[in-house]
Amino acid sequence: MARAALRSAAWSERWFPDAWVFAALGVDIVAVAALACGATPGVTVNAFGDGFWSLIPFTMQMAFVVIGGYVLATAPVIARLIDVLARVPRTGRGAICYVALVSMLASLLSWGFSLVFGGLLVRALARRSDLRMDYRAAGAAAYLGLGAVWAMGLSSSAAQLQANPKSMPPGLLKITGVLPFSETIFLWQSIALTTVLIAVSLLVCWLTAPSDQHARTAEDFGVVETATPTLPPRQRPGEWLEYSPLLSLLIGLLGLGWLGHEFASKPAVVAIASLNTYNFLFLTLGLLLHWRPRSFLNAVARAVPGTAGVLIQFPLYGSIAALLTQAPGAGDATLSHRLSGLFVHVASTETFSLVMGVYSSILGFFVPSGGGKWLVEAPYVMQAANDLHVHLGWAVQVYNAAEALPNLINPFWMLPLLGVLGLKARDVVGFTFMQLLVHVPLVLGLLWALGLTLTYVPPVMP
Numbered sequence: 001m002a003r004a005a006l007r008s009a010a011w012s013e014r015w016f017p018d019a020w021v022f023a024a025l026g027v028d029i030v031a032v033a034a035l036a037c038g039a040t041p042g043v044t045v046n047a048f049g050d051g052f053w054s055l056i057p058f059t060m061q062m063a064f065v066v067i068g069g070y071v072l073a074t075a076p077v078i079a080r081l082i083d084v085l086a087r088v089p090r091t092g093r094g095a096i097c098y099v100a101l102v103s104m105l106a107s108l109l110s111w112g113f114s115l116v117f118g119g120l121l122v123r124a125l126a127r128r129s130d131l132r133m134d135y136r137a138a139g140a141a142a143y144l145g146l147g148a149v150w151a152m153g154l155s156s157s158a159a160q161l162q163a164n165p166k167s168m169p170p171g172l173l174k175i176t177g178v179l180p181f182s183e184t185i186f187l188w189q190s191i192a193l194t195t196v197l198i199a200v201s202l203l204v205c206w207l208t209a210p211s212d213q214h215a216r217t218a219e220d221f222g223v224v225e226t227a228t229p230t231l232p233p234r235q236r237p238g239e240w241l242e243y244s245p246l247l248s249l250l251i252g253l254l255g256l257g258w259l260g261h262e263f264a265s266k267p268a269v270v271a272i273a274s275l276n277t278y279n280f281l282f283l284t285l286g287l288l289l290h291w292r293p294r295s296f297l298n299a300v301a302r303a304v305p306g307t308a309g310v311l312i313q314f315p316l317y318g319s320i321a322a323l324l325t326q327a328p329g330a331g332d333a334t335l336s337h338r339l340s341g342l343f344v345h346v347a348s349t350e351t352f353s354l355v356m357g358v359y360s361s362i363l364g365f366f367v368p369s370g371g372g373k374w375l376v377e378a379p380y381v382m383q384a385a386n387d388l389h390v391h392l393g394w395a396v397q398v399y400n401a402a403e404a405l406p407n408l409i410n411p412f413w414m415l416p417l418l419g420v421l422g423l424k425a426r427d428v429v430g431f432t433f434m435q436l437l438v439h440v441p442l443v444l445g446l447l448w449a450l451g452l453t454l455t456y457v458p459p460v461m462p
Contacts, residue, residue, distance in 0.1 A: 001204070001207040001208045001434065002207060002208055002209065002210060002211065002214075004208070004434065005137070005208035005209075005210070005430065005431055005434045006210055006214055006430075008430040008431070008433050008434055009136055009427075009430030009431060010430070011430065012426050012427075012429045012430040012433065013426050013427060013430065016425065016426035016429055016430075017426075018424065018425070018426075020309070020312060020313050020316075022411055022425070023313045023316040023317060023320075023411070023412075024316060026316070026317075026320050027048070027316050027319050027320055027323070030320050030323045030324060030335065031044055031048065031323055033335055034047070034323050034324075034327040034329060034335055035329075037329035037330060037333075037335060037338060038329030038330030038331075039327040039328060039329040043327050043328065044323065044327050047319075047322045047323045047326045047327040048319045048322065048323060049319075050322055050326065051318045051319040051320070051321055051322020051323065051326065052315045052316075052318055052319045052322075053315060053318065054318040054321070054322060055314050055315065055317060055318035055321075056315075056318075058314065059310060059311060059314040059315070061276065061279060062310045062314065062415065062416050063307040063310050063311060063416075064279040064282075064283070065112055065115065065116055065278075065279060065416045066116075066303060066306045066307050066310065066416045066419040066420060067283075067300055067303045067304065067307065068116075068278075068279050068281075068282030068283045068286060069115075069116030069117075069119070069120060069282060069303075069416075069420060070299060070302065070303035070306065070420060071282065071283065071286035071287075071290070071296065071299045071300060071303060072282045072285055072286040072289070073116075073120040073123075074290075074299045074302070075285075075286055075289035075290050075299075076289070077289050078285075078289060082120055082121060082124045083124050083127070085121060085124070086121060086124035086125045086127070086128065087128075089125065089131065089133075091131070092131055092132045092133035092134060092209065092212060092215055093206060093209040095125050095131060095133045095138060096133065096134065096137050096138050096141045096205050096206075096209045097141070097202050097205045097206050097209075099118060099121055099122055099125070099138050099141040099142050100141035100142075100144045100201060100202055100205045101198070101202060102117070102118060102121060103117075103118035103141065103142050103143070103144050103145035104144050104145050104148055104149050104198050104201065105198075106118070106145055107145025107146065107148075107149055107150040107153060107155075108149060108150070108152065108153030108154065108194070109153060109154055109155070110154075110155050110278065111145060111146055111150040111153075111155050112155075112278045112279075113278065114145030114146065114150065115142075115143075115145065115146060115413075115416055115417050116282075116416070116417075116420065118141075118142030118143070118145060118417065119139075119142050119416075119417045119420035119421050120420065121142065122135070122138045122139055122141075122142050122421060123218070123223075123420070123421065125138065126138070126217065126218035126223070132212045132215050132217065133215065133217065134209060134210045134214075134215040134216055134217075135216060135217055135218045135220070135221060135223065135421075135423070136216060136221075136423070136427050136428055136430070136431060137205070137208065137209050137210060137215075137431050139417070139418075139421045139423055139427065139428045140428040140429075140430075140431035140432045140435070141205050141431075142417060142421075143408075143413075143414060143417055143428065143432060144201050144205075144432075144435065146404070146407050146413045146414075146417075147404060147407045147408040147413075147432055147435065148197050148198070148201050148404055148408075148435070148439065149194050149197050149198060149201075149404065150404060151399075151400035151401070151403050151404050152185060152190060152193065152194040152197075152397070152400055152401065152404075153185065153194075154185070156184070156185060156400050157374060158184075158374040158378075158396050158399055158400055158403075159179075159181060159184040159185050159396055159397075159400065161374065162176060162178070162179040162184065162393075162396055163178065163179060163180050163181055163184070165178050172378050172379055172382070173461075174461075175378075175379060175382050175383050175386065175459070176378070176382045176392055176459055177392075177458075177459030177460040177461045178460055178461070179392055179393050179396060179460075183391075183392070183393030183457075184393045184396045184397055184400075185397070185400075187393060187394065187397065187454075189394065189397070189450040189451075189453060189454065190394075190397045192450065193397070193401060193443075193446050193447075193450060196442070196446065197401075197439070197442070197443070200438060200439075200442060201435060201439075204434060204435050204438050208431060208434050218422075221422065221423060221427065222422070223421070223422040223423070231243075231292065231294060231295045231298070239294070241293070242292070242293050242294040242297070243292050243293075243294055244292070244293075245291045245292055247293050248287050248288060248290070248291055248292065248293055248296065249288070251284075251287060252284055252287050252288040255280065255283075255284030255287070256284060256288075258280070259277070259280065259281055259284065262277055286299070303419075305419075306418075306419025306420060306422070307419055308419075309415045309418065309419060310415045310416060310419065313411075313412075313415065314412075314415075317412055323335070324336045324363075336363070336377075337380070339359065339362070339363055342359075344356070344359070344380065344381065344384045347384065347388065348388065349388045349389055349390060350452065351448070352384070352385065352388050352390045352395070352451070353390070353394065353395075353398045353447040353448050353450075353451035354444055354447060354448040356381060356385075356395065356398050356399070356402070357398050357401065357402040357443065357444050357447045357448075358402070358444065359381075359402075360377065360381075360398070360399050360402040360403055361402040361403070361405040361406055361440075362406075363377070364402070364403050364405070364406040364407075364410075365406035365410055374399060377399065381395065381399070382395060386459070389456035390451070390456060391451070391454035391455065391456055391457065392456075392457065392459065393457075394450075394451055394454050398447050398451070401443050401446075401447055402443065402444075402447070405436065405439060405440060405443060408432040408433070408435050408436040408439065409429055409432055409433055409436055411425040411429075414428070414429075
């Protein structure tokens with residue numbers, strides 16, 4: 001498997017396109033498919049343009065994931081803490097598995113935290129001169145939180161939505177009722193599936209980790225890990241506020257006050273799962289720990305180049321989502337509904353989990369948005385679950401488990417992590433592809449088998 005992973009990595013480095021090219025091809029393919037299904041050129045063009053800016057708030061959130069994570073990590077206190085954690089592994093292969101475990105466990109609490117923390121841990125491990133760790137494989141391991149189990153945890157967009165009737169569209173509420181966590185992520189079947197996924201993912205990391213003689217380090221990719229730059233001395237009187245902690249302290253106190261109210265009024269896991277709260281927390285702590293505004297601003301300037309891929313590519317993914325859901329063709333049916341008809345209508349009670357898993361994973365490759373895609377899929381998928389008498393909470397978990405599969409090779413969610421690591425998608429996808437080969441039959445098989453252990457419960461209305 002290690003040799004196969006190296007061949008896969010070599011192939012992807014040679015043939016896998018830049019992530020922007022990948023997104024552009026996706027737009028073209030979906031646009032042609034919409035036209036072929038009867039959408040007029042005008043409708044197709046409008047869907048492309050309307051969708052282009054639809055992810056701008058999310059784009060900025062993801063950019064700030066990179067900026068906030070880098071700013072916080074380069075604060076002297078946090079940098080030392082990460083260095084302490086990075087001392088645990090003794091071998092390069094052990095370090096890769098260590099990163100994978102930390103990433104997956106963290107993602108069960110918050111996928112955003114997992115993404116940034118995993119990347120920062122990889123960079124800290126890369127600074128160890130006594131550890132020959134393959135930087136590509138470690139980066140792929142840091143991505144496993146997003147590529148394996150994030151949607152099975154507390155930050156699952158679908159599970160959170162179904163548990164909160166005030167957040168659900170009225171039409172969906174009538175179909176599914178309220179599904180508490182006890183009927184979704186806390187089902188014993190869901191916990192068993194998550195446990196198996198973590199164990200198997202770690203095993204694949206161990207088996208595919210390159211040996212020391214084949215390992216490529218951070219320096220091989222031009223990522224030179226150096227000590228955090230020191231703050232140069234003040235050169236003119238006008239800079240005194242930039243070098244004084246006064247502004248940092250005042251703004252930091254305001255930020256901590258808002259965060260205190262946020263965590264006091266909501267469960268901690270719900271509050272931290274919000275990207276706005278998460279980014280606000282990182283920026284506030286980063287500002288306070290850098291202490292002087294000039295140190296904080298220097299860290300932001302060093303982080304911004306890592307956001308370029310996010311800023312230029314996410315608009316194309318917004319267009320893909322709009323083309324799938326807002327460009328009706330013949331019979332006023334969109335591509336999304338045609339795909340659902342293709343898969344849902346061939347399902348039975350026994351095969352629903354398998355068919356839905358296949359469908360959700362395929363559509364997730366083109367619409368990489370856990371919560372947004374669930375709002376598109378849920379009305380007709382959950383109605384089919386009712387008609388076929390399939391456990392509704394398990395249908396949500398089928399979606400969650402299958403939703404993560406395309407993430408393993410879709411560069412959409414990789415971009416913030418790649419910005420932290422200074423890598424390209426092609427550098428890590430060879431290793432994540434090996435995980436995908438194992439995960440697809442494992443996840444689909446377990447979804448089908450565990451689904452047979454559940455019985456249908458009618459919707460419970462609030």
